[in-house]
Amino acid sequence: MKLTYVLLKKTKSIIILSLYLSTAFINAQKKINTADRPNIILIMADDLGWGDVGFNGNEIIKTPNLDQLANSGITFKRFYAAAPVCSPTRASCLTGRNPYRQGIYTANTGKLKLDEITLAEILKKEGYNTGIFGKWHLGTLTTKEKDANRGRPENYKHYTTPDMHGFDEYFVTESKIPTFDPLVYPEVFDEKNGESWRYGWSAIKNKKTKGYGTSYWTGKEKKALEIDIKGENTKIIMDKAIPFMDKAIKNKTPFFTIIWIHTPHLPVVTDKKNRDQYSKYTHQEQLYYGSITAMDTQIGRLQDFLKKQEISNNTMIWFASDNGPEVNTPATAGMYRGKKRDLYEGGLLVPSFCVWPQKISSGKITNIASVTSDYFPTILAMLNIKNKNTYPIDGIDLTNAILGNQRVRKAAIGFQYPDRMSWVNDTYKLIKNGKDMDFEMYHLIKDPKEKNNIINKYPKIANQLKKELFEWVESCKKSEKGFDYHNAKI
Numbered sequence: 001m002k003l004t005y006v007l008l009k010k011t012k013s014i015i016i017l018s019l020y021l022s023t024a025f026i027n028a029q030k031k032i033n034t035a036d037r038p039n040i041i042l043i044m045a046d047d048l049g050w051g052d053v054g055f056n057g058n059e060i061i062k063t064p065n066l067d068q069l070a071n072s073g074i075t076f077k078r079f080y081a082a083a084p085v086c087s088p089t090r091a092s093c094l095t096g097r098n099p100y101r102q103g104i105y106t107a108n109t110g111k112l113k114l115d116e117i118t119l120a121e122i123l124k125k126e127g128y129n130t131g132i133f134g135k136w137h138l139g140t141l142t143t144k145e146k147d148a149n150r151g152r153p154e155n156y157k158h159y160t161t162p163d164m165h166g167f168d169e170y171f172v173t174e175s176k177i178p179t180f181d182p183l184v185y186p187e188v189f190d191e192k193n194g195e196s197w198r199y200g201w202s203a204i205k206n207k208k209t210k211g212y213g214t215s216y217w218t219g220k221e222k223k224a225l226e227i228d229i230k231g232e233n234t235k236i237i238m239d240k241a242i243p244f245m246d247k248a249i250k251n252k253t254p255f256f257t258i259i260w261i262h263t264p265h266l267p268v269v270t271d272k273k274n275r276d277q278y279s280k281y282t283h284q285e286q287l288y289y290g291s292i293t294a295m296d297t298q299i300g301r302l303q304d305f306l307k308k309q310e311i312s313n314n315t316m317i318w319f320a321s322d323n324g325p326e327v328n329t330p331a332t333a334g335m336y337r338g339k340k341r342d343l344y345e346g347g348l349l350v351p352s353f354c355v356w357p358q359k360i361s362s363g364k365i366t367n368i369a370s371v372t373s374d375y376f377p378t379i380l381a382m383l384n385i386k387n388k389n390t391y392p393i394d395g396i397d398l399t400n401a402i403l404g405n406q407r408v409r410k411a412a413i414g415f416q417y418p419d420r421m422s423w424v425n426d427t428y429k430l431i432k433n434g435k436d437m438d439f440e441m442y443h444l445i446k447d448p449k450e451k452n453n454i455i456n457k458y459p460k461i462a463n464q465l466k467k468e469l470f471e472w473v474e475s476c477k478k479s480e481k482g483f484d485y486h487n488a489k490i
Contacts, residue, residue: 177214
């Protein structure tokens with residue numbers, strides 16, 4: 001009896017030791033896999049038009065660093081923002097879902113709901129350090145004071161901060177700010193040269209200023225020190241993002257970094273150095289063009305940092321804009337019809353590329369229809385992370401288009417904006433671009449400028465597209481009512 005007890009005890013010890021060693025091996029293997037995973041950086045400009053960059057053919061605005069990066073990977077020539085304005089597109093980037101599913105219909109409406117599962121939450125669970133820097137615009141950042149567009153004392157309705165959605169660190173504003181000396185504006189504008197509170201001004205020098213009314217926030221009711229927030233705004237953002245990444249590198253931890261730049265959203269404010277590069281143009285053009293070049297300089301600084309740290313080869317960088325260019329500015333959507341707030345191509349198509357030297361060949365160009373909602377499923381697929389989320393995802397996995405030769409998108413892309421809707425597949429676009437407007441249809445391959453409405457010529461195709469669009473709209477309505485969330489998993 002005693003011998004049996006001793007044997008059982010030894011057997012139990014061996015089993016426990018085996019389980020311990022197996023667990024240790026699995027954990028070690030997980031750490032190895034995590035260490036091998038790429039760093040990920042999502043960069044987004046604000047109101048940057050499809051034609052505002054050199055890699056899409058602009059011969060005026062100087063964007064050498066963006067151009068070099070684009071040529072280092074794959075450039076998307078037909079990449080859509082999920083909406084023609086800011087906040088909705090940002091929600092799609094983090095969740096893979098159309099913003100209408102989330103109740104974020106336009107800018108400064110709704111907020112990113114706690115029930116939504118974000119890339120940051122998933123990647124954090126997978127061992128990534130997660131940080132976001134720049135513009136948030138997915139909810140307010142304080143309930144204690146007046147701030148930006150919607151921040152108000154006791155306003156909890158729209159309050160949601162990045163740390164509530166998986167971000168370890170943040171340095172963000174609720175919404176827009178001037179692109180130079182972002183916390184102030186001049187008491188007097190040079191109106192003869194087109195300066196104004198709305199459009200922008202030359203970088204302030206020896207002038208009286210007023211507070212702009214928007215702060216950078218770094219934690220719960222915690223504002224960044226104003227002494228650190230002077231000069232070119234993209235540099236200010238990069239001054240915070242680079243140390244975050246550097247810390248992750250030293251800890252041998254992969255990072256997921258979002259850099260959402262305010263440029264060139266109005267008001268555009270530019271220093272003399274960058275204005276002088278466009279001295280033969282109007283003052284308003286100097287302000288606009290110069291702000292983009294200033295942003296590009298900081299993209300170059302980021303590249304230099306990654307190379308110096310010897311991690312550029314295994315860092316995945318995505319770049320896009322949140323929507324088409326603002327109206328009544330020197331911005332351009334290239335050959336495309338419409339601008340910001342339009343569901344025509346010019347309001348949705350944005351400059352975009354993806355770089356990952358370890359995996360993606362340089363100099364690639366694709367015309368496959370893609371959208372910001374594709375970030376979520378594509379990044380998870382590239383990292384071999386299974387998405388346990390059971391509710392509708394509007395984005396698709398672009399891995400075969402990026403690493404292979406896929407040229408056709410099998411799933412259509414839906415767009416909504418107040419009183420407007422559109423349904424886009426590889427060939428056709430069905431669009432209703434206003435409350436009192438009729439549906440139109442365009443052949444985007446033959447007619448990318450959307451000049452020839454062919455809806456009456458091909459009624460059968462139009463009716464099929466309408467059927468698909470209306471079914472998708474109803475699906476979005478169900479999601480917005482919260483029917484998806486009870487099965488959500490991370």
